[in-house]
Amino acid sequence: MDHNTYIPKLAKIIEIKEEVSGARAIKTFRTQFLEDNGFSHRSGQCAMLSVFGKGEAMISISSSPLEKDYLQFSILKMGRVTSALHETQVGDIIGIRGPYGNSFPIDKWKGKNLIFIGGGIGLAPLWSVLNTALGKKQDFGNLSLFYGARTSKDVVFKQELEELKNKMTVHLSIDVEEPDWKEYVGFVPLNILDKKPSPKNSITITCGPPIMIKFVIQNLQALGFKDEQIYTTVENKMKCGIGKCGRCNIGMHYVCKDGPVYSWAELKNLPQEY
Ligand SMILES: Cc1cc2nc3c(=O)[nH]c(=O)nc-3n(C[C@H](O)[C@H](O)[C@H](O)COP(=O)(O)OP(=O)(O)OC[C@H]3O[C@@H](n4cnc5c(N)ncnc54)[C@H](O)[C@@H]3O)c2cc1C
Ligand code: FES
CATH class of the missing domain: 2.40.30.10 (Translation factors)
Structure with a gap:
């Protein structure tokens, strides 16, 4: 062969x-x-x-x-x-x-404000699309990031996040108060309700633990975001990665081929097997 x-x-x-x-x-x-x-x-x-x-x-x-x-x-x-x-x-x-897998439809988002929302290791998949948008900043409106971790020690890309503050709006949070922490204290979905990003001409991209994603989506909807404006990723367990073994299915969907990127408009109609 x-x-x-x-x-x-x-x-x-x-x-x-x-x-x-x-x-x-x-x-x-x-x-x-x-x-x-x-x-x-x-x-x-x-x-x-x-x-x-x-x-x-x-x-x-x-x-x-x-x-x-x-x-x-x-x-x-x-x-x-x-x-x-x-x-x-x-x-x-x-x-x-x-x-x-598929990818974030970043070419469709030209001219839009992009709001990245990450929790924990969920900043990793966001980091690629965030840096791609930054590299083509002239193609987009405002870029902003909400990122939360359990404690300040759990924050990833610490130095890069500090540098990012010179290039876009960055809202950091940790779950529980710490003496030297100057930014938001509380879960990521609450930070969103606190800062109230506008849904006007905006796309949100959220990656993180499923419980965070669930409440982020609820709160974005409460702020007026439509299902088509909300994108996320699904991380079902995978084996082959090429749509052969059936390990990653959501109903008839192979997340390894059809995902991991979904808009909420697509995902909400699939069985809750993620
Ligand atoms: C599309 C996709 C993207 C991912 N991106 C990243 C990433 O950027 N960084 C990262 O650190 N991890 C990522 N993961 C998760 C990563 O694949 C798993 O953590 C890894 O496969 C665990 O392998 P292991 O052999 O170390 O653990 P194992 O020994 O296989 O498992 C250890 C424990 O983790 C659980 N587990 C394993 N995989 C998953 C899973 N996918 N979901 C929930 N529980 C699981 C097992 O049930 C077990 O309890 C991603 C997964 C997917 C499907
Ligand atoms: S991982 Fe085998 S079908 Fe998706």
């Missing part, structure tokens, strides 16, 4: 950054393929990462397609594969297959 879609391409880890330590550790990995293979992604797509001898895990590509020098992934340590990824060192070789 000269082409087997399950065989990953080899990539070298060129940089590892520890974002969050402790029980819910998060690391950001930058990788480069050993050989040019034409891999090219769109914002919102994922890739299957493999640690040889351990297995594979589906991870969102957190770098923008505008970034040509590396592919970036931010990974929460969960189980077998993600723990093995956290043990890798700069210079190690991993496998990457993909890219998989």
Whole structure:
């Protein structure tokens, strides 16, 4: 067989950054393929990462397609594969297959205000589309970000978020008060009700824990956002990534092919299997 879609391409880890330590550790990995293979992604797509001898895990590509020098992934340590990824060192070789799934329809959003809403590791899939929009800032209206984490220690991309404040409006939050925290205290959906972003000519893109997404959508609707103005991602468990194994289904939908990006107008009509 000269082409087997399950065989990953080899990539070298060129940089590892520890974002969050402790029980819910998060690391950001930058990788480069050993050989040019034409891999090219769109914002919102994922890739299957493999640690040889351990297995594979589906991870969102957190770098923008505008970034040509590396592919970036931010990974929460969960189980077998993600723990093995956290043990890798700069210079190690991993496998990457993909890219998989649909993408954010950013070309349809030209001229609109974009409101990014993330929680926890959910900033990773947002980071790609956010940086793509920033790279083409003249194509859009106002850009803003709401991002929340459980505590200040759980905030990812800390330095990048500080730099981002010079380029767009950034509303940060943590769940519970801390002595040195100067920004909002409370859950992300409450921060949205507090700041009241306008639905006029706006699109919102939200990624995070399902419970956060549920209340973010409720609160956006209360502020007047229509279902077509709200986009999110679904992270059902995946195995093949190519619509063959049936692991990721929502009804007749294969999230690995038809998702992971959905507007709420599409998602609300699908069975609640996510
Ligand atoms: C489209 C998509 C994009 C994703 N993007 C990212 C990302 O950018 N960064 C990131 O850190 N993670 C991401 N994930 C989640 C990641 O794929 C899982 O955390 C990973 O597969 C866990 O693998 P593991 O072998 O380490 O854990 P396992 O040993 O397989 O599982 C450990 C525990 O996690 C649970 N678990 C595993 N996968 C999932 C899942 N998808 N949903 C809910 N529970 C799960 C298991 O049931 C088990 O309790 C994404 C998943 C999908 C489907
Ligand atoms: S992961 Fe196999 S069909 Fe989607």
